[in-house]
Amino acid sequence: MVVEEIMKTEVITLEASATIETALKLLHENHIRHIPIVDRQNHVIGIVSDRDVRDASPSIFEKDTHQKELQNPIESIMTTPVTTVHPLDFVEEVASIFYEQEIASVPVTRNNKLVGILTEKDMLYTLIQLTGTHVQSSQIEVKVLNKPGMLPQVTQVFGKRKVNISSVLIYPYKPDSGYKIIVVRLQTMNPLPIIEDLKSEGYEVLWPKMPGMSS
Template identity: 85%
Template structure:
């Protein structure tokens, strides 16, 4: 799935000379947590979060200084430089950026121009879609030898039942690197016939372990 398929195209922005008070108003008005800061050519030069604005805002008990602090320019608290992604990047790659850099939002740019934004909430929903957990389905985990061509062999078994596959994930089998786990979500609430087919073909089904069908 590409970034351009999941990004928000309508983005609230500010220029660097606008005030912290303006940012605070926009964050509250639009119920957002991040605002990209752009120059006159719409290039991203910084970003501010609701936490940045909150930390920069005076305490409610400091009424004398409150007005002055809120009139400071937003560039005084923005984060710069900014990590950005391209519309044609893969969503899975963006997820690793969120994790590795411990950030909650990335602007999307094309030719250095802001064209969209992705938040951690967008990313989480996308991962839900990619794993197929947003539709009624059953999950089957199969332990297989880690060798080329094993995936089509396993999915061929699913094809015999003509069940619709929602998603397929593959991850290592930690106890033994000679094996891996294939996780298949199928659109049926009764996976038992498919499990029986897999077992009859010699595959070890780790999940679900149906009563009376332990490996």
């Protein structure tokens, strides 16, 4: 999945000369948390968050300076330079940017011009879709040898029951690098027959541990 499939294309922006007060109003009225700052060519030159604006706003107890501080230009508090991504970047790779840089949104640019924005909420929703947790299903975790060809062997067992697979994930088995865990989400609410099939083929099922399962 690529960024352009999940990004928002209707982006509220401001120029650097806009006031902090204007940004504050836009954030509240549109229920958003970030505003990209662009120049007249629609190049991203900065970004402001609701926290930036909140920190720059005067305390309600400082009535005399209230209006003056809110009239400061947004460029005085914007973050620059800005991390951006391309519409054709893979979502999985962009997720690492969110994690490593501890950011909550990234502008999306093509030919250095703003075309969209991607937020951590968009990423979380996409993760839910990719893992298949948004539909009724059952999750099975199978411990297998860490060698080529194990995934098709395991999924062949599922095929015998003619059950749809919602998602497949693979991650390391931490206690022993010689193994890995295949996590399969299946569109069935009764995984017991499939679990028994896996066990009869010699696979170790780590999850679920259900009553009535043979050893």
